[in-house]
Amino acid sequence: MTTNSRTASRTPAPSARRGARLPPGHRTPPAALAMLAALCALLLALTACGSSDDDATTNAAAGGDSSPLKVGVLVVAQSSLLDDTVAAYRASLVKAVAPRKVEFDVQNAQGQETLIQNLARTFARSDDDQFAVIGTPAVIAMAKLEKRRPVIAIAMGDPVGAKLAASLDAPGGNVTGSIDFVDPAKLLDAIAKTSPAPKRIGTIDDPSNQNSKIWVAALKHAAGAHGMSVVEATVASSKDVNSAARSLVGRTDALLMGPDAVIYSSLPAVASVARGNRLPLYLVAGDATASGVLASLGPDYPTIGTRTGEVAAKVAAGADPGTVPFARPTALAPEVNAATAKALGVTLPAEITGASR
Template identity: 30%
Template sequence: MNRKFWLSIALASIMVVTAACGANTGKSGTNNEGSTTNTAGSSEKTYKIAVSQIVEHPSLDATYDGFVAALKDAGIEEGKNLELDFNNAQGDPTNIKTISQKIANSKSDLALGIATPTAQALADDVKDMPVLFAAVTDPVEAGIVTQLEAPGGNITGASDTNPAAITQTMDFIASQIPDVKNVGLIINEGEQNAVVMAKIAEEALAKHNIKLIKASVANSSDVKQAADSLVGRVDAIYITLDNMVVTGADAIIEVANEKDIPFFSADRDTVEKGAFAAVGFKYYDHGYEVGQMAVEILKNGKKPAEMNVTVPQKLDFIFNMKAAAEQGITVTDEMKAFVKDQANNIIE
């Protein structure tokens, strides 16, 4: 082989290396369809999602897990083409505001607010990107959206409350707890979602001539004292999807078990922990549904303004049989008949 041949080979090699280096240092841009990275003449979309969660507890954590799982199932996966900026406000209003402002100034492709206060803050501060919410009781009452159907603006999501779930729980208490006259409610009245649910519960109980007695708390460390204050005054205890109270649910379980007071919650996770019963659903599924909404926005160009806010449809009673025994409840066949999916929703 002559020198011209080897020179040609060398020049070709240099061109290949140069092209490879150019691919590694290509520009990235951000738009409504995510960031685009050019690699060897092709383009791969990458996404950044910012999340604001009010506090860590099982229902909200399961919501986040379901959200991430839906993204992954659609090919949007952390470590590959997704950057997740997760922020926990630890129940502090100041943190909630700081986080929402941080997200507003970020170059995220989408923001998610988990729970009412965080969603409210994002609705106030974030105007230049799509926003989704989850684990919000009444997004209209909370001022997050003006209507559930085609809400307009840049925000939509999923409510975690169907008023029918609260009414069914109160009707069950009225018909199945012997001689019930008063139901105690431990509540943080600073949470709009808790106030809305409490009103529905109070109205439902009033139809049975049962009184709702409230024990207010200012933080989760007050929950034990609030539960103790209801002993001797109520025939059952109920809690809403109240983030502060749910965080302190162990203290309520302790009092309910010691004093034989039936304890009802509004979420499955608290029943699994030790409440007797709830009408609810799996928060993982709730989060998954919101994750599917995110996929529609990121990959298919859907606008939040056009996407209806959803509410849970697959409601069922959930019983914890061990908790029933601890709280002095005899679970009858009539009670069990309230549970549609007994294989999965009667927890032994």
């Protein structure tokens, strides 16, 4: 509220004008003193009101809230891939909202379902402004508990299939962010051109992960179109990954790991089994330079993290998350482990080697 100064000011009474003198012994009546005090209080209140509105206008013009942006970050499991993606997201958000400060509270669930639920509840009770979550089970847990504040999903596979968004372009709720879904048909198009070409593809997944279920179903469908079959081994936690990988030996010609954070948290175990049994190991995401890995065929995850930070910045600036589209991978970024390819005697097609770094 802005006060008109002419309305707020008063012309002084004749006896109070400069130069006027009061007669000796004159005393101002108590009623007049009370009225004067009331007028002073009113003027102070009006002045404060005007200043508050002016300050609010100034703050809005300068970019809004100057208080730190508090962000709770929930990471589903320990993995260098996830760590790199989250680091890129954080750097991108800090840059996008500068000079506003950002305070991150990063918690890792270590791939444990109980810990995922506990951390989600802790975050829901916090005073954070928004939440960033990587790993579909963790995103779902957070979204079930928090319906008001924004939940930014980092590299989620299928938020629509998980019923967290109406569509990728118009999510409609409080969940937005980025996706990492790569159609398995594109991957098998390239793998089918390797020499020797595999006929039996082994994969490991956690069936409690909605994204993994969707991806494996798509993989099986695509494999049929390529004259291949899929041998699936399931796990309940990262502790089961090693035995699941060993169970695929002798039943598969190659391994293809989909976008499952629990699997990637135990990737060294899978790579060790692949190396020891001369099985080509392909990843949708991860470090292709790791011993035992043949190639990583998916998108560049730090780039996905960077784009997620940009989405989060839009929401922090006041955009309704329900209207902010999910960021998508723009291209695949295949990477080949030349040492593994040589050891296995595998010849890879140009679709894979042509874009390797």
